[in-house]
Amino acid sequence: MKNKSTLEETKHLMLAIQLIKLGARLQLLESETSLSRERLIKLYKEIKFSSPPKGMLPFSTDWFLTWRPNIHSSIFMNIYNFLVKNTELRGVYALIKAYQLYLEQVGIKLVNTDDEPSLSLTRAWTLIRFVEGRMLKMETCHCCHGQFIVNADDLNQNYTCNLCNVPSRAGKTKRVKENSLKAIEEVAYS
Ligand SMILES: [Zn+2]
Numbered sequence: 001m002k003n004k005s006t007l008e009e010t011k012h013l014m015l016a017i018q019l020i021k022l023g024a025r026l027q028l029l030e031s032e033t034s035l036s037r038e039r040l041i042k043l044y045k046e047i048k049f050s051s052p053p054k055g056m057l058p059f060s061t062d063w064f065l066t067w068r069p070n071i072h073s074s075i076f077m078n079i080y081n082f083l084v085k086n087t088e089l090r091g092v093y094a095l096i097k098a099y100q101l102y103l104e105q106v107g108i109k110l111v112n113t114d115d116e117p118s119l120s121l122t123r124a125w126t127l128i129r130f131v132e133g134r135m136l137k138m139e140t141c142h143c144c145h146g147q148f149i150v151n152a153d154d155l156n157q158n159y160t161c162n163l164c165n166v167p168s169r170a171g172k173t174k175r176v177k178e179n180s181l182k183a184i185e186e187v188a189y190s
Helices: 006-021 026-032 037-048 061-065 067-086 091-105 121-132 173-189
Strands: 136-140 147-151
Touching: 006 026, 006 037, 006 091, 026 037, 026 121, 061 067, 061 121, 061 136, 061 147, 067 091, 067 121, 067 136, 067 147, 067 173, 091 121, 091 173, 121 136
Parallel strands: none
Antiparallel strands: 136 147
């Protein structure tokens, strides 16, 4: 944090606080703010009353393609793309707004610690990087016309989404499908 103005430093501090409250891990904080690792750890402890989880992020693209995570990832990505297309929000600020709207959409309030969102903020951040890195992309389901996350390397001709092609092991499928489709449609047509 050398040669930074007080205002600039405050901006990064506020950003870090917001990200920590939304569940960001250290790697995300280090990447998106210019605060030192020591400062971020101290801040994290003050806000969360515990140390940040250690180690590298274990995420691969596979996680985003499994049934439930894929639906949540797709809802988030629809919101994120909508914001980037229709607002001035970019980068980490688009991430934050899209994630807040995603939480609203799936009915999760982070103040209730029992409510663990399927897609964490750090995973949402990783998802955007995978899409920007062209490892994952959005594809239109030929059945419901919703946009879903798919592997960019797969042939996705006549792609059928996870909601239109529900595996038998997914419980409460009808309700999940209806709610998720509604969420995706709301974003797509708002
Ligand atoms: Zn579909």
